[in-house]
Structure formats: structure tokens, C-alpha cells
Amino acid sequence: MSAINLFTAEEQQQIIQAIRSAELETSGEIRVHLEQHCPTPNVMDRAVQVFRQLGMEQTAQRNGVLFYLATDDRKFAVLGDEGINRVVPADFWETTKDIMRENFRQRQFTTGFCQGIERAGQQLRQFFPRLEDDSNELSDEISH
Numbered sequence: 001m002s003a004i005n006l007f008t009a010e011e012q013q014q015i016i017q018a019i020r021s022a023e024l025e026t027s028g029e030i031r032v033h034l035e036q037h038c039p040t041p042n043v044m045d046r047a048v049q050v051f052r053q054l055g056m057e058q059t060a061q062r063n064g065v066l067f068y069l070a071t072d073d074r075k076f077a078v079l080g081d082e083g084i085n086r087v088v089p090a091d092f093w094e095t096t097k098d099i100m101r102e103n104f105r106q107r108q109f110t111t112g113f114c115q116g117i118e119r120a121g122q123q124l125r126q127f128f129p130r131l132e133d134d135s136n137e138l139s140d141e142i143s144h
Contacts (some may be wrong), residue, residue, distance in 0.1 A: 007142075011109075011110040014110050014114060015032055015110060016142065017119070018114040018118060019032065021118075022117050022118060022120060022121025022122075023121065023124075024130070025129065026121065026125045026128050027061055027063065027129070027130055028061075028063040028128045029056065029059050029064045030063070030064070030066075030067070030120055031054055031065070031143065032067045032069075032143070033050045033054065033069075033142070033144065034068070034069050034143075034144045035071070036071055036073075043068070043083070044079070046067055046068065047066055047077035047079040047115055048134055050066060050143075051064070051079055051081075054066070056081060057077050059081065059083075061128055063083040063084045063124060064081045065079070065080045065081070066078070067117065076097070077103075078096055078097050078116060078120075079093075079124060080101070080120075084123065084124065087123075088127075092119075096116050099115050099116065099119065100112040100113070100115065
């Protein structure tokens with residue numbers, strides 16, 4: 001099964017809507033990337049590669065957040081750019097992953113992503129409020 005087939009069309013739309021809702025009041029950018037296999041031994045190394053491939057380090061305030069999942073390998077990562085990493089609590093990404101992991105264990109992947117995205121959106125809104133001239137710098141679609 002391909003990674004994108006993990007989600008129905010309706011579930012994909014729920015995740016995309018969660019991204020759009022999270023980005024409504026922030027200049028931050030959130031992306032979700034799915035693939036079947038993680039081609040590197042370390043999932044964070046792969047997340048960094050994908051982050052760069054998607055151009056996420058090019059946001060004006062360096063406040064992009066990537067949610068990465070390798071479905072068949074059962075590996076996932078949450079990666080924030082340097083701007084957001086400077087301001088969130090030290091354990092923020094780990095606690096976000098814990099919430100997602102608990103949902104994933106119950107095979108509630110859509111809920112896990114939506115809750116993780118919502119948490120990231122809360123931090124982005126707090127530290128990077130939407131600017132008057134803000135534009136959506138990156139696609140909200142799930143990449144794969």
C-alpha cells in the first residue's frame with residue numbers, strides 16, 4: 001500500500017483542513033509528508049532532507065514545521081525550523097510526538113496528525129502572529 005493510501009480522501013481533507021486552521025492566525029507554515037520507507041537509518045536525518053526538498057527553510061521567519069511519516073517503517077518525526085525552535089519549550093516537539101504516538105498506536109493516524117498540527121499551530125500563533133501582508137508561502141497539500 002502506498003503511503004498516501006493510509007488515508008481516505010476524506011481523512012486527507014481533514015488533515016489539510018487542520019493545517020489551514022492552524023495557519024489562519026499565524027505567519028508559520030506547516031507541511032505533512034508521507035512516504036512508505038525511510039531511506040535513511042535515522043528518521044530525523046530524513047525529515048531534514050524532506051524539509052529542504054520542500055523549501056521549508058525559505059520561509060521569511062524560519063517558522064516552518066514538518067510532520068513526516070514513513071508508513072511501512074513505522075517511523076515519524078516532527079521538525080521545526082530554527083525560528084520556531086528558538087521560542088517553543090525545550091520538550092515541545094517530544095511531547096507533541098508523544099500525543100501523536102499514542103494515537104498512532106491506536107491506529108488513529110488522522111487524529112494523531114490533527115492533534116499534532118493543532119499543537120504546532122497554537123505555538124505558531126503565540127510566537128508568530130499573522131502579519132497584515134502575510135501570504136501562504138507553502139502548499140497545504142500532503143506531499144509524498
